[in-house]
Amino acid sequence: MWRRRLRGPFAALVLVVSILSPAAPSALAQAPPPWFAISDVRIVTGTGEIIPRGTIVVRDGLIESIGADVTPPAGAWTLEADGLTAYPGLIDALTNIALPSELRAPARAPGGGGGRGTSGSGASQEGTSRGPEDRPATFTWVTAADHLESDDSRIEAWRKAGFTTVVSSPDRGLLPGQAAVIDLAGERPNDMVVRTPVAVRVKFTKSRSFRGYPNSLMGAIAYVKQVFFDARHYDKAWSIYDASPAGTTRPQYDRALEALRGALATRQPVLFPADWGREIERVIAIARELGVTPIIYGGRQGYAVAELLAAADIPVLVNLDWPKRDRDADPDADEPLRVLRYRDRAPTTPAALHAAGARFAFTSGAISDPSQILTNARLAVRAGLPAEAALRAFTLGAAEIFGVADRTGSLESGKIANIVLADGDLFAPGTTIHTVIVDGHRFDGASVDGAVTQADGPDADAEQNGGQSDPDTEQENAESDQDAGPYEPIPMVRDRGPVRTADVTLIRNGTILTVSGERIEGGDILIRNGKIAQVGRGIEAPSDAYVIDASERYVIPGIIDAHSHIAAEAINEGSVSVSAMVSIRDVLNPDQVAIYRALAGGVTVANILHGSANPIGGQNAVIKLRWGGNASRLLMQGAMPGIKFALGENTKRDRDPDRYPASRMGVMDVIRTAFLEAREYRDDGRRYEQALADGRQGVIPPRRNLKLDPLVEILEGRRYVHAHSYRADEILQLLRLAEEFGFRIRTLQHVLEGYRIADEIAEHGAGASTFSDWWAYKIEAYEAIPYNAALMTERGVLVSINSDSGEEMRHLNQEAAKTMKWGGTDANAALRMVTLNPAIQLGIDDRVGSIEVGKDADLVLYRGHPLSVYGVVEMTLVDGQVYFDRTHDARMRRELAEEKQKLIEHQAKAPKGRDRDRRRPTDRSQAQETSR
């Protein structure tokens, strides 16, 4: 109807538009008018200024002039846009639009395994990666701008939804390539490019068509780190070489590093994926370690870490594909509160980021129907995001993040003519996009059609469903505007963190089993600032003290589990025989309920170990169970770093693809070879240091090798070895091998046949951390005996009892008691096996493991004797704060049940969709992780 307002030659243009569009939008570029004007239009410039009635003159693709007083030049085609509002063209801040399928991650098919085949992934069988040097799933040299295809149907679909500009990036592999800002119009692909490259993309997951290393989140992180370190080294090496080639060995060309070198030199930002708060914190730490400027994409739990993001000034591309309940899910499934809360609160993320002052933009994520993008943004507005801030995130905010605010993102004279004309407020329900101008090209497209279907985009569900339109779409649209009131999430019950905090606490009148000293009947423990200040009888409570009545209670030191796999998102990097470069520290999961459950079993410290898939495994993390804190707060500062080794069956088991070793001969060979390599690496480093000291110029430093660094630390006594082992013979072999290289095995883990060579273990000085009574679950455990701990102790070995299980961890006190039954260990020695002995083994006995003045106030109160099957943990303190209280727990579960019920009722009304997160490794709390 607005055509009737047209006059002059402009009408002819409309005719062209209607003929060519939508089938061949690129053909439009053939005849752009030299200039035209939009008059009588309300202008929202995007800079904060609003012009109630003004004119925009577009010439040669740019905004020539804009304002209330601007007069259209004589002869210009003029659109009288009375009743319409002009906005800056919207920017979708991360997509793979216009990229060929071979640069995209393979689709996740519903009902199938997903991501396994080669079809559509473009990644034909890539061979098996044996380590970072194979540059697995790496395409840093691929830049989006070089691969654009203008026939992607999403170009038009997005444009119709108001998008003039997108950031497009390859997304297959771990390092998919470099992103470009492109405008959604152009006769030829090259016309589309606004700026390139604008960012390097990182991912931590890859499709299964990339086999071998890395095959875990831990491995992916270690790999990304290695590649960035390698790129810096590569840059340095070539710089040195190019300065004086004569006499210097030429560095090896590496296209992956060559591309990264360029990106680093131009300080390109790096795109990192992170949705959950813990992922965001992890990515921030990684970026800091690598010295790169991060941009986070995903960010849907940003509401939990908004302050952190603001303080670090790290921009977030918030994925507007809000999490939804899977429409294919079991209607009776018990969805975790954690997930319900995430779903409830994700739409509040933009408001939270805005309030905190963090920078953010929006990305459509896996949304296939572009009309859904604005609909979902409206939900964020209802959740408290000011409409101006929403607009900014779609326009200037995004442009600033990608360094194109000087050319687009707002309606200002001189900028690219990327303009949207809508018949009302963009964020008001029912508003329609009338015209989109991209690079000065006008596209008339009043309505937005349904879903764009795509064979192998990131969300190929519609196609996979047999070409039917995705039922998501209808449901999502149906939802869109039915409820325009404010969106308020359900209040959260506080279920994490200390139950009670106090600077001064007095535990009064308990039976104190100090472990290191005497048992004290009717004893008191005074705690100040997290430390044990006084232990004895009749201690006066300071006036400010919180008093815990421990009458009829036993008090013991916090239990320490020397072998656990809780609170981690990955356990094994089993693709290689030496995975020393990976670290549990990189994948700690502070959200796992297993932490709380362990606290309820009296555990305060745990040694989180890599699994036993390979002879030299990954690095450990000694954590304090400070439930509710983030990953870095879990880490026990000052604990000696460690690493997992593994011998025997688990390491030599058949694997696909085959992996050396397959015998105990090979296991020892792997370890010996690795240490020979580490020695050479250490010597290279020393020679380099010497050369520098000698003032020699132009020496290329050795490349930093994340795999060998920890091994050098072992050689230098700066890292503990915790060796998974079963058979006496293999244990002896390892002890001798360590002696050959001049180091000591700190602990033998499992060590079920340790009783056979207890003298040798004691002589070597290794600790033994074993099970109480497990046996016969495999051949190498067939000669295991429950007397093992007692027998080794008798022979002078320092013994601890561990769990290797999220369940058994909760009653290690009982497991310790079993050493009394089997082998006659006395009560205090039994208790030591789960307190002071593991503390010594982990090198933290100056801090924890017994009740002594000056140690951390990690304490457990039991009703009933802790070495009885009837002993029940009533209270657990970490650093003097109560983290578990059975009475409080009973109260809290009622409150949590009420909250959950509200969330379920609230979400029952919400539409269901495809849960695109359902294959994500979010929480392994239910898994009984074990490396036995």
Added chain:
Amino acid sequence: MKLRTLLLSTVTLALVSSAAGAQQDVLVIHGGQIHTLAGAGEIADGVVVIRDGHIVAVGGPDTPVPDGARVIDATGKHLYPGLFDAVSRIGLTEIGQVAVTSDYRELGNNNPHLQGATAVHPASEIIPVTRANGITHTVAAPAGSGLAGQGSLINLDGWTIEEMVIDPGIYLVVQWPSLQTRGFNRTTRTAFNRTFKEAKKQYDEQVAALERLLADARRYDQAAAAGQIAHRELKLEALARVTRGELPLLMNANDKRGIRDAVEFGKRNNVRVIIAGAREAWKVADFLADNEVPVILGATQSLPTSEDDPYDAAYTQPARLHEAGVTFAISTFNASSARTLPYEAGQAVAFGLPHDEALKAITRYPAEILGVGDDLGTIEAGKIANLIVTDGDPLEIQTQIEVVVINGRLVDTDNKHRRLYERYRARPRRGSQQ
């Protein structure tokens, strides 16, 4: 129904061998505190008289004792019924990860005629290890998909399976179908991910298939009664014992839905049902009580099934079922760790189950649930003489089991673990070797 064990020889007690030893005809245990777990309650300074594998008298210090009896002085000790692990794999597997040592799982999902006793290995090292901790009898139960086979009630002592078996077919193990949209198929080693609708369809089909098999069995049974069977169908013969009410179905079901549906299935098809595993039984406790369906629980020391469940959901489950009035036993469903059975019961006491009930959950109740309450489960005259003498509460970890009597025989408690312990304890110290 029962294969009686023969008393074999006249070897003296001091030389009792590791398997079925020989004793004098009559065994008397006196002086101890007898926890009968029956109407007689506790008997101080009690006397138990055992003959021909059975308890013939239980009473106070005045109980008449036959002349020439072999006498054990249990003064200061405690007598309890032998512990009963009502669902285990003892004898059916030796080393978990070595598939060739396992015989509890057959191919296919329709094996109602198979019996655990056929494959029990009497020389398994797990048997002496287990009974040394007071477990005197168990049901060696097959596992698998669908109709996995019949569990065999056996004593944990005997030179041959014939000497061990009490009842070769005491229940039919059914793996109740699971309704999973996502998971990992261990047989094909592939992940699956399907819609609820697809999963539900398959689930319903599996339940319907079970129902059809029972209908087939009824027809077969009627035809057999009418003499119209041309050739025997072993599977249908076995299932006919179910439809006749002679053989209960041991329904392995852990989640709420499975438990409910399995119970309804039993009602609909008029067959006896025992729910086994039952990790979420506490969520449907009233339903189970109302339907008077007994339950054999798996390990108390388990994690909750759902992230949001209370941390102690599994620990408190026995107490909750007790309060709701559900009849239940506690079992290990394991082989090598079956010896921890008393601690699974002890953990339940720590979290609210009365001690007496916990003890009965691993002695008397499983016997009653399996219909052998007249033969096992308490210390009473007329029962099979399976009992233990301890230095204290058998649920407590530190308690030592001092005497084990199985089927009236004084059993040697020597085992692989104790032998290795003694052997390596005697290893000369390094440096002292010449």
